[in-house]
Amino acid sequence: MRLSEKIDNLDSFTPFYTFEFFPPRTEQGFENLVSRIGRLSTLNPLAVSITWGAGGSTKDWSLKLADICRNDHSVDTIMHLTCTNMQPGMVEDALRTAMEKGIRNILALRGDPPRGADSWIPSDPRFTSATDLVKFIKTTPEFRDYFCIGVAGYPDGHAETTASEEEQIQYLKKKVDAGADFIITQLFYDPESFLTWQENVRKAGIKIPVIPGIMPIQTYASFMRLIKLCGTKVPDSLMAQITPIRNDDQLVKDLGVEVAVSMIRKLQQSGVQGFHFCTFNLEKSVQRVLEQLGWVGRHVEQHNMVISESPSRNNQPGSLPPELVITASDIAASTSYSLKQAHPGNGPNNSAGKGELNAAGTWDEFPNGRFGDFKSPAFGVKDLWDHGITALPRNAVELWGRPTHTADITTVFLRYLRGEVPSTPWSDSPLSPESKSLVPLLTKLNERGWWTVGSQPAVDAVPSEDEVHGWGPRGGYVFQKAFVEFFCTRDDVAALEARAKEKGKGWVTFFAANMMDDYATNMTDEGSNAVTWGVFPGKEINSPTIIERDSFLAWKDEAFGYWTEWGLFYPPDSAERKLLDSVRDERWLISLVHHNFKDPDGLWNFLLD
Structure with a gap:
C-alpha cells in the first residue's frame, strides 16, 4: 500500500513509525537480518525502508530484502533509490523490478559522491538530483500512478552545502512540487531545532507529511562518527551526559534509549505523529524505545493484531533485566x-x-x-x-x-x-x-x-x-x-x-x-x-x-x-x-x-x- 494513503487512514492521535535497514555485508548477516526483521515486524511498523548502495552496488540484495519484507512478512516497504553512478537504464530496471515485487514506495535520493570524488557527477544526464528522479517517476505513465515517493529533509542542514536554511528549504519545496508525497529527515538530536525547521518548512508551503529520523545512540564511537558525517547539531547537555560514560557501551546504549524516548515525547507534544527509526540493523534499542513509549500495545489495538513476545534466547531468570544477562x-x-x-x-x-x-x-x-x-x-x-x-x-x-x-x-x-x-x-x-x-x-x-x-x-x-x-x-x-x-x-x-x-x-x-x-x-x-x-x-x-x-x-x-x-x-x-x-x-x-x-x-x- 502507498505510505501516504496509510498515513491518511490513521486518525491524528495514533502514532506511527517506520524502520530502516541496509543490506548486510555477508550472506550469513543477510540471513540473520531476515530473522531480525521477522521479529521486529511483530511490532507492527507502518513500513520498513531498505537502503540502496551507490550505483546500485547493493541492487540485488536491496531488492531481495525489500521483497522478503513485503511478501514474506507482509510489511509495506520503502525502497531507497539514488542517482549516484546509476548508468542509463538502471533506474527504469529498478523501478520495474520493484513493481514486480509489489513495492509501491520509493525514497528518491541523489546519493553521496562516489568514494574518492570531490564532487557529484551524474552517470545518467537525466538524473542530476533527487528532483529529477521524482519528476521522472511522476511523469512516466508506467510509474506515475503506482509509486508513492518520499524525499529527504535536513533539519540541521546538508553537510555538503553552504546554502542557507531558507535556500535548502526552497530546494526541498522543488522536490515536493515535482511530486513527492512524504519527507523523511536526516537524524538529529535537538528536538527544538527540528521543530523550528519544521515550522519554516510549513511556512514555505510544504504540506506533505514530515517524518523525523530518529537514531538511538548505540555506541559512543558510532555516535561521534555519524554526527561528524551528517553535520548534526548536538546539544551541550547531551555531550555532557555521554562523555563521562563513553567507555561503557551498555550505559551509552541505555542513554540512547532515554534520549530517543525524551525526543519523541517532546515532538509528539508538538503534534508530530510519525517517526523513522534508523536501526543500524540492530533491534533491542528500538524495541525498548517503543515499549517505554507504550506504543506497541496501542498499535495492537489500532490494527487488531496480537503481538507475541519477540523471541529471545536470553530471557534467563535472575536479578538483572533480561537484556543485561549474559x-x-x-x-x-x-x-x-x-x-x-x-x-x-x-x-x-x-x-x-x-x-x-x-x-x-x-x-x-x-x-x-x-x-x-x-x-x-x-x-x-x-x-x-x-x-x-x-x-x-x-x-x-x-x-x-x-x-x-x-x-x-x-x-x-x-x-x-x-x-x-x-x-x-x-x-x-x-x-x-x-x-x-x-x-x-x-x-x-x-x-x-x-x-x-x-x-x-x-x-x-x-x-x-x-x-x-x-x-x-x-x-x-x-x-x-x-x-x-x-x-x-x-x-x-x-x-x-x-x-x-x-x-x-x-x-x-x-x-x-x-x-x-x-x-x-x-x-x-x-x-x-x-x-x-x-x-x-x-x-x-x-x-x-x-x-x-x-x-x-x-x-x-x-x-x-x-x-x-x-x-x-x-x-x-x-x-x-x-x-x-x-x-x-x-x-x-x-x-x-x-x-x-x-x-x-x-x-x-x-x-x-
Whole structure:
C-alpha cells in the first residue's frame, strides 16, 4: 500500500513509525537480518525502508530484502533509490523490478559522491538530483500512478552545502512540487531545532507529511562518527551526559534509549505523529524505545493484531533485566561478539581499542565493525552510508602529500604516528591513548616499510576503570592479546610464516591475503583469534573481540579498497595514482596475534628481533 494513503487512514492521535535497514555485508548477516526483521515486524511498523548502495552496488540484495519484507512478512516497504553512478537504464530496471515485487514506495535520493570524488557527477544526464528522479517517476505513465515517493529533509542542514536554511528549504519545496508525497529527515538530536525547521518548512508551503529520523545512540564511537558525517547539531547537555560514560557501551546504549524516548515525547507534544527509526540493523534499542513509549500495545489495538513476545534466547531468570544477562550459552552460541574497538570499522594503529563493550543480552547488539561476528547483520558497518575515506581531495593532498615513491607512503604513516597529521586513509581519527603506548614499536615496523593499520598491546587483568586500557562496567578486569596488522610484501609474508613456524613456539598465529584473494595462514579454516575479553561483577565472562578467517577477508577487501580511493584523489595518469594502484595490486595485508597475554613484549620481540 502507498505510505501516504496509510498515513491518511490513521486518525491524528495514533502514532506511527517506520524502520530502516541496509543490506548486510555477508550472506550469513543477510540471513540473520531476515530473522531480525521477522521479529521486529511483530511490532507492527507502518513500513520498513531498505537502503540502496551507490550505483546500485547493493541492487540485488536491496531488492531481495525489500521483497522478503513485503511478501514474506507482509510489511509495506520503502525502497531507497539514488542517482549516484546509476548508468542509463538502471533506474527504469529498478523501478520495474520493484513493481514486480509489489513495492509501491520509493525514497528518491541523489546519493553521496562516489568514494574518492570531490564532487557529484551524474552517470545518467537525466538524473542530476533527487528532483529529477521524482519528476521522472511522476511523469512516466508506467510509474506515475503506482509509486508513492518520499524525499529527504535536513533539519540541521546538508553537510555538503553552504546554502542557507531558507535556500535548502526552497530546494526541498522543488522536490515536493515535482511530486513527492512524504519527507523523511536526516537524524538529529535537538528536538527544538527540528521543530523550528519544521515550522519554516510549513511556512514555505510544504504540506506533505514530515517524518523525523530518529537514531538511538548505540555506541559512543558510532555516535561521534555519524554526527561528524551528517553535520548534526548536538546539544551541550547531551555531550555532557555521554562523555563521562563513553567507555561503557551498555550505559551509552541505555542513554540512547532515554534520549530517543525524551525526543519523541517532546515532538509528539508538538503534534508530530510519525517517526523513522534508523536501526543500524540492530533491534533491542528500538524495541525498548517503543515499549517505554507504550506504543506497541496501542498499535495492537489500532490494527487488531496480537503481538507475541519477540523471541529471545536470553530471557534467563535472575536479578538483572533480561537484556543485561549474559550466560554461558550466549557465549557458546557466538564466538565473536564485538567487545571493543576504537572505531566501528578500521582503526589504523588505533587498538582494536577501547570502549565498545557488548554487554547486551543479544548476540550482537552493538555496531560491531570489522572486529565483530561476520554473521551479524551489522558486521563491518562504520556508518549508515558505508563511507570510505571521508576526506575531500583538497584535504587529502594537504594531509598526505603527493606520494610518488614507497618512501613517501612510509612518511605518511610515520607522520601519523608522530601526531603531525590527524588521520590516514585507514583512520579518520588521531591515535588512541592506548595505541600511543606502542608508538616506538610501530615506528620501527613502519620504518621497515610495514605500514601498520591496526594494533593493540597485551593487557593482563587491568581494572575496567583504567583510563587507557579500561572499558565496560566498573569493578571489572579486562584482558587482551597483542596483535598488529600491516601491509607488506609477499616475501615478507613468507618470511614471517617461516619465522612463526620456527620461532613462534605456538604462540603466534596469522592471517594474510592480497587484493587478488591469494591467502595464507597457519590456522585452520574454523580457527579464530580471541583477542579481547573482560570479567565483570555478576556476569559471565564477556565475549572477546575475534579475528577469524571470514571477518579478516571481509576487512581485507575494505582495506585494499582504501588504496584505490586514495589514488582517486590524483589524476588518472599521475605518478601518485600509479604508485598507489601498484601498491594495492602488489602488497599483502597480514594480521598477527601473540597469544601469551602475560608477555607484553612477546609479539614485538618476534617481529623486531
